[in-house]
Amino acid sequence: MSSPADPALDPVARLVLDEAVAVAGDLAGREVLVVDDVALAAAARDAGGRVRAWLDDRRDADAAEAAGVVLADPWAEDPLPVELVLGRLPTALSALDDLAERVAARAPAQVRVVLGGRVKHMTRSQNDVLARHFGEVSASLGRQKSRVLHAAGPRPGERRWPRTSVLDEPALGQPLTLLGRGAVFAEGRLDAGTRLLLQALSPALDRGPREADALDLGSGSGVLATWLARRGLATRAVDVSAAAVESTRLTAGAADVEVDAAWSEGLAEVAPASVDLLVSNPPFHRGAAKDSTPTLQMIDDAARVLRPGGELWLVWNAHLPYLPRLRRAVGRTEVVRRDPHYLVTRSVR
Numbered sequence: 001m002s003s004p005a006d007p008a009l010d011p012v013a014r015l016v017l018d019e020a021v022a023v024a025g026d027l028a029g030r031e032v033l034v035v036d037d038v039a040l041a042a043a044a045r046d047a048g049g050r051v052r053a054w055l056d057d058r059r060d061a062d063a064a065e066a067a068g069v070v071l072a073d074p075w076a077e078d079p080l081p082v083e084l085v086l087g088r089l090p091t092a093l094s095a096l097d098d099l100a101e102r103v104a105a106r107a108p109a110q111v112r113v114v115l116g117g118r119v120k121h122m123t124r125s126q127n128d129v130l131a132r133h134f135g136e137v138s139a140s141l142g143r144q145k146s147r148v149l150h151a152a153g154p155r156p157g158e159r160r161w162p163r164t165s166v167l168d169e170p171a172l173g174q175p176l177t178l179l180g181r182g183a184v185f186a187e188g189r190l191d192a193g194t195r196l197l198l199q200a201l202s203p204a205l206d207r208g209p210r211e212a213d214a215l216d217l218g219s220g221s222g223v224l225a226t227w228l229a230r231r232g233l234a235t236r237a238v239d240v241s242a243a244a245v246e247s248t249r250l251t252a253g254a255a256d257v258e259v260d261a262a263w264s265e266g267l268a269e270v271a272p273a274s275v276d277l278l279v280s281n282p283p284f285h286r287g288a289a290k291d292s293t294p295t296l297q298m299i300d301d302a303a304r305v306l307r308p309g310g311e312l313w314l315v316w317n318a319h320l321p322y323l324p325r326l327r328r329a330v331g332r333t334e335v336v337r338r339d340p341h342y343l344v345t346r347s348v349r
């Protein structure tokens with residue numbers, strides 16, 4: 001049985017596990033769904049739970065598999081035979097709403113949900129979101145700057161996710177219907193950096209060849225990939241988030257275009273010299289922590305996946321140190337557009 005002293009668990013996961021035992025008793029033999037926490041999934045399994053894990057981030061899913069945790073797609077199961085749902089509170093309320101809706105729609109009446117977070121990241125709005133989908137919502141006492149929210153009594157209601165939003169902006173050329181899961185970046189809207197990238201790319205594509213292989217790295221809701229496919233480019237998309245890959249496929253489907261979307265990290269699974277146009281509004285953080293490492297890695301890998309003469313178009317926050325890296329790793333790089341916050345660069349392989 002895992003205990004609060006388990007060194008693999010951070011204080012949030014330890015509290016989730018202890019609170020789960022407090023409300024549901026011993027985990028041995030219990031059907032448990034763990035969301036987005038590899039160490040918690042392993043600990044719940046070691047405590048005897050029959051654990052299935054759902055990890056949105058491909059890197060987490062790979063780590064969980066390596067740790068022998070059983071991965072599952074719980075959202076393909078309806079009804080979903082779980083007694084306990086354990087995990088971390090997503091920071092975005094839309095992501096929490098989507099998760100709570102999914103659980104409440106499928107899980108049995110006796111399901112108990114225990115989601116934890118750092119107190120400094122928690123708000124009353126999270127209780128309100130859970131209360132839309134569960135009859136009983138309460139907060140635990142705090143411990144080590146952490147706290148959990150308990151929810152019980154699912155109230156399946158009208159399904160809102162994935163959510164449909166129509167974007168009608170000059171930068172898109174024509175209205176575009178987004179279908180987004182709650183955890184996706186810029187759900188339901190056009191990000192300011194993405195808008196600048198579209199404004200810069202559009203005249204260049206008007207002048208460029210009609211046929212090209214394009215790839216959108218970090219496709220999110222699929223807005224860029226769908227826009228490229230609509231312009232007739234053979235388009236692939238990559239995102240490390242399963243919610244983003246699903247959203248990209250749905251958005252492309254709604255526009256009646258083909259986008260080949262893959263759930264993977266960076267450009268690792270993209271064949272050498274297979275891309276003419278690589279576009280990205282790249283990630284700048286992982287979870288709550290700022291992290292440029294995946295983007296620097298992607299810049300290094302761009303040289304490998306681009307054909308000679310192929311182009312990398314990137315929008316990025318002007319204070320980030322990407323310019324020397326782009327010139328060194330990819331080739332000649334020019335700033336095509338800028339606003340007070342972002343730069344759009346074009347690098348030619």
Ligand SMILES: C[S@@+](CC[C@H](N)C(=O)[O-])C[C@H]1O[C@@H](n2cnc3c(N)ncnc32)[C@H](O)[C@@H]1O
Nearest residue numbers: 185194218219220239240241265266281283294
């Ligand atoms: C700033 S968002 C851009 C989303 C979308 N292209 C747009 O313009 O609205 C960056 C995206 O990169 C994805 N991402 C983060 N790290 C990644 C990685 N290592 N490999 C692939 N995608 C990643 C995130 O899930 C997110 O969807």
